[in-house]
Amino acid sequence: MTFTREKDFGTPEKHGETVSLTIDGQQVSVPAGTSIMRAAAMVDTAIPKLCATDSLESFGSCRMCLVEIDGRRGYPASCTTPVAPDMVVRTETDKLRKLRRGVMELYISDHPLDCLTCSANGDCELQDVAGSVGLRDVRFGYEGASHLEGCKDESNPYFTFDPAKCIVCSRCVRACDEVQGTLALTVDGRGFASKIAASQDEGFLASECVSCGACVQACPTSALIENTVIEKGTPDKSVVTTCAYCGVGCTFRAEMRGEDLVRMVPWKEGKANHGHSCVKGRFAWGYAQHRDRILNPMVRSSVDEPWREVSWDEAIAHVASEFRRIQSSYGTRAIGGITSSRCTNEETFLVQKLIRQGFGNNNVDTCARVCHSPTGYGLKTTFGTSAGTQDFDSVEQADVVLVIGANPTDGHPVFGSRLKKRLREGAKLIVVDPRRIDLVRSPHIEAAHHLPLRPGTNVALLTAMAHVIVTEGLVDETYVRERCDGEAYAEWAAFASDPARSPEAIEDLTGIPAADVRAAARLYATGGNGAIYYGLGVTEHSQGSSTVMAIANLAMATGNVGKPGAGVNPLRGQNNVQGSCxxxxxxxxLPGYRHVSDSATRALFEADWGTVLDAEPGLRIPNMLDAATDGTFKGIFIQGEDILQSDPNTKHVAAGLAAMECVVVQDLFLNETANYAHVFLPGSTFLEKDGTFTNAERRIQRVRKVMEPKNGYADWEVVQLVANAMGLDWTYTHPSQVMDEIARLTPTFAGVNYDVLDERGSVQWPMNAAAPEGTPTMHIDHFVRGKGLFVVTDYVPTDERTGPRFPLLLTTGRILSQYNVGAQTRRTPNEAWHAEDRLEIHPHDAENRGVRDGDWVSLRSRAGETTLRALITDRVAPGVVYTTFHHPDTQANVITTDFSDWATNCPEYKVTAVQVAPSNGPSEWQQSYRAQAEQSRRIEPAEPAE
Amino acid sequence: MTSTDERLAYMAAQILRNFAVKGQKAAIEAATDHIVQFWDPGMKARASAMLGDAGTDLSEDVRAVFERLRQEQPAR
Structure with a gap:
């Protein structure tokens, strides 16, 4: 591991016919449209530059990259001058050196000469360029009047802006515009007085800046620099690894000094993020070193007792003996486990193996139960496999984008930025969401259609769109005839054509004017490549699976599956939801989406694992909790999952956990679920282990260890300890061996191994003999299941109903700065943006209830009650309220109910009938919960060693 | 009937409602297949047991599903 900067080619890559030219006597062949600067960099000729970087379009302002071209007058900027056939370029001449030195003198005349004490010393492009142009003196003096006295902006918790160091090259402004798409930065003033300002010069924290870090990355000096670099110094080595936040799967260079992480810098070669990042992946990694981390195993015989720190040996032996005792008393199926979508593929594989091979049953579930299990059911039924059809690059070829039940700029910000870029280029946008998410209208973007439907009516709306497509003759009949099951299509088309499914017929139900539905359907069907991106606003409903199938129907009917720029794309919430499934x-x-009843698949695993596997399905998480309260399910191993906070109807979850005799939680922190645990096994962070994550585009990427696990073991090692204590004989010494086993047993992973991943950076499954390069776009010639299957999706209203007692509909979701239950992000400075869950309520509903902005309000449903502060906004429609679930003090899931998707039991988080009223204090439940949590988190001091 | 039994009956009814568009007979068949694929043996056994429970209030179609389930269950 050594530290080298990523090569900067100065301007972006171009594609086109090859053009040959000569640069400093060297023959170069590059695609037409390439800049001279990039062409030179490709043959390792570095032309001095300050305002250019290859993540941004060329700008031509710094005048450092001047070159001479035979037959052309003057000294053109190499960043803005494209190559031409037979061009002859010189990059180093006496005249050029003199010109560059002169420009450099001007820059340095208004720049502090504190290089030795500057935090970017040794990692500063300005310093490098001064050296490369041979700057020895500045004729204009060193006391520039324009910037040296500027005050630092230290408002952002992660980076500092020092205007004294700023050369106003505009790279930060352009990064915010072109890469992030927020347009929060500007150049304020003119000429010498020009300076960088955030929004209306109100400081970075108070501005529209979303702290993605693109500006910091683009800055060629230390004007914008990470606070960790200021505190710790520049890094001396780097390791490429994968972010452990959302399902975009950004790859980063973890830049280190020794075992100390200095900063995470998005990796330009990363195929999911192409060098971009969001506030979470870029900056919010401090939880890994947070003082709340539990580093020693702990045991207690009752949840009323304080925790007792024990050795790993004692803890593991206790787990094994408790699980065996329970099975011997209550039966083989009395225990189970939950895998984590935050853990690696190898770890989730081992947890399910522990359960199937060691526990002897199929009682394994995962947090996808509460997010994308309907995607699994819906896409497997219609297409044949449970996965998004595209890679993220596909969006660059989309002409119409339908975003339904997703909020990419908050939930999947790096993809959100790419989507915004495509929209700025002219693609059309349809948003189906009860809330006016940012994509509906933001700088240079406006949705062609926003359909703010009533929560719970997705299926009716999508079927109405299908009605328009079928009855107006917009079906791609050739595609349907060649690619889809004809009988199923005919049945579906007849169903969709029924006037009862027309936009007019469902107008009152959805609240969307029929004309808007018709216009949106026509645009999707006729606007070119149509891409659908969806999130939990689709899946977390009583008809989540039906909605996924309704989406698949639309895509097949319009021929929008099996080609770039189109497809059906579930945006996965957590980093490894795809992988854990x-x-x-x-x-x-079993792994690879093969049903446990399939004897051939079972035989494969049985031969490899030397055991007989259960042919019956196991319990889902809610079924485990029901069985626990019934007294038939008594023990659970939960890795990296906080079901008490994340799962619906908190009181029911608590009752289920409380009824068990051995709850084992493995996590970084004493999470809410651990309040009901008997054994706590400390977990390791993504920085402390090797493995792989698979992102929402089926891309398998390496996670690389950059520091030793602070708890002593990587999570996969802990699972192996438990397995062996239960009598298994596992001998893995590295996660690569687990991946080899996965590849051996899973046809879609057959070609995957760590050597391939290291060589290629990443691959997308299926990767096997039939697809040796992996599969960026699925279903190109035929669907995985053969013919695409249209499924009739009749609208069935939810049983959760509003009425006089509960007249409003609550829907829940996420916010940019926080992640899931907040266990990680709440332990970072991201709290600066979102320190509490707030209840969004429309001004009309607020006024009716006498609620003012910021007031404490009680939020009550049939399931429970909590208290939080109100945020009055017309972002939500009248009759709808919205909150996040990031904070355990609020516990939004006290409110949500047991209603769930008919096919998968994915909870109906998005539709809860509630009432809101002014309040002056926490609910009774909040008070008792707080007391219980405090009591449960006591840790008995360890006895001193003899 | 315990709350879990009520929940299982509710789940079966919900599955049936989502297959109802196929017609009664096909819906019962599809719901049974669905339950065979996704419910654990304990849940299936409870569903069967509900048929003989005088206190169990099951709709005709749910009863039909549970009856088919009982016939399809492997002997234990």
Whole structure:
């Protein structure tokens, strides 16, 4: 591991016919449209530059990259001058050196000469260029009047802006515009007085800046620099690894000094993020070193007792003996486990193996139960496999984008930025969401259609769109005839054509004017490549699976599956939701989405594992909790999952956990679920282990260890300890061996191994003999299941109903700065943006209830009550309220109910009938919960060693 | 009937409602297949047991599903 900067080619890559030219006597062949600067860099000729970087379009302002071209007058900027056939370029001449030195003198005349004490010393492009142009003196003096006296902006918790160091090259402004798409930065003033300002010069924290870090990355000096670099110094080595936040799967260079992480810098070669990042992946990694981390195993015989720190040996032996005792008393199926979508593929594979091989049952489930299990059911039924059809690059070829039940700029910000870029280029946008998410209208973007439907009516709306497509003759009949099951299509088309499914017929139900539905359907069907991106606003409903199938129907009917720029794309919430599902984390499926009843698949695993596997499905998480309260399910191993906070109807979850005799939680922190645990096994962070994550585009990427696990073991090692204590004989010494086993047993992973991943950076499954390069776009010639299957999706209203007692509909979701239950992000300075969950309520509903902005309000449903502060906004429609679930003090899931998707039991988080009223204090439940949590988190001091 | 039994009956009814568009007979068949694929043996056994429970209030179609389930269950 050594530290080298990523090569900067100065301007972006171009594609086109090859053009040959000569640069400093060297023959170069590059695609037409390439800049001279990039062409030179490709043959390792570095032309001095300050305002250019290859993540941004050329700008031509710094005048450092001047070159001479035979037959042309003057000294053109190499960043803005494209190559031409037979061009002859010189990059180093006496005249050029003199010109560059002169420009450099001007820059340095208004720049502090504190290089030795500057935090970017040794990692500063300005310093490098001064050296490369041979700057020895500045004729204009060193006391520039324009910037040296500027005050630092230290408002952002992660980076500092020092205007004294700023050369106003505009790279930060352009990064915010072109890469992030927020347009929060500007150049304020003119000429010498020009300076960088955030929004209306109100400081970075108070501005529209979303702290993605693109500006910091683009800055060629230390004007914008990470606070960790200021505190710790520049890094001396780097390791490429994968972010452990959302399902975009950004790859980063973890830049280190020794074992100390200095900063995470998005990796330009990363195929999911192409060098971009969001506030979480870029900056919010401090939780890994947070003082709340539990580093020693702990045991207690009752949740009323304080925790007792024990050795790993004692803890593991206790787990094994408790699980065996329970099985011997209550039966083989009395225990189970939950895998984590935050852990690696190898770890989730091992947890499900522990359960299937060691526990002897299929009682394994995963947090996808509460997010994308309907995607698994819906896409497998219609297309044949549970996965998004495209890679993220596909969006660059989309002409119409339908975003339904997703909020990419908050939930999947790096993809959100790419989507915004495509929209700025002219692609059309349809948003289906009860809330006016940012994409509906933001700088240079406006949705062609926003359909703010009533929560719970997705299926009716999508079927109405299908009605328009079928009855107006917009079906791609050739595609349907060649690619889809004809009988199923005919049945579906007849169903969709029924006037009862027309936009006019469902107008009152959805609240969307029929004309808007018709216009949106026509645009999607006729606007060119149509791409659908969806999130939990689709899946977390009583008809989540039906909605996924309704989406698949639309895509097939319009021929929008199996080509770039189109497709059906579930945006996965957590970093490894796709992977944990691929790895057999569902109770009915072995790895690779093969049903446990399939004897041939079972035989494959049985031969490899030397055991007989259960042919019956296991319990899903809610079924485990029901069985626990019934007294038939008594023990659970939960890795990296906080079901008490994340799962619906908190009181029911608590009752289920409380009824068990051995709850084992493995996590970084004493999470809410641990309040009901008997054994706590400390977990390791993504920085402390090797493995792989699979992102939402089926891309398998390496996670690389950059520091030793602070708890002593990587999570996969802990699972192996438990397995062996239960009598298994596992001998893995590295996660690569687990991946080899996965590849051996899973046809879609057959070609995957760590050597391939290291060589290629990443691959997308299926990767096997039939697809040796992996599969960026699925279903190109035929669907995985053969013919695409249209499924009739009749609208069935939810049983959760509003009425006089509960007249409003609550829907829940996420916010940019926080992640899931907040266990990680709440332990970072991201709290600066979102320190509490707030209840969004429309001004009309607020006024009716006498609620003012910021007031404490009680939020009550049939399931429970909590208290939080109100945020009055017309972002939500009248009759709808919205909150996040990031904070345990609020516990939004006290409110949500047991209603769930008919096919998968994915909870109906998005539709809860509630009432809101002014309040002056926490609910009774909040008070008792707080007391219980405090009591439960006591840790008995360890006895001193003899 | 315990709350879990009520929940299982509710789940079966919900599955049936989502297959109802196929017609009664096909819906019962599809719901049974669905339950066979996704419910654990304990849940299936409870569903069967509910048929003989005088206190169990099941709709005709749910009863039909549970009856088919009982016939399809492997002998234990």
């Amino acid at each position: 691929d790895m057999g984390s569902f109770p009915h499926e």
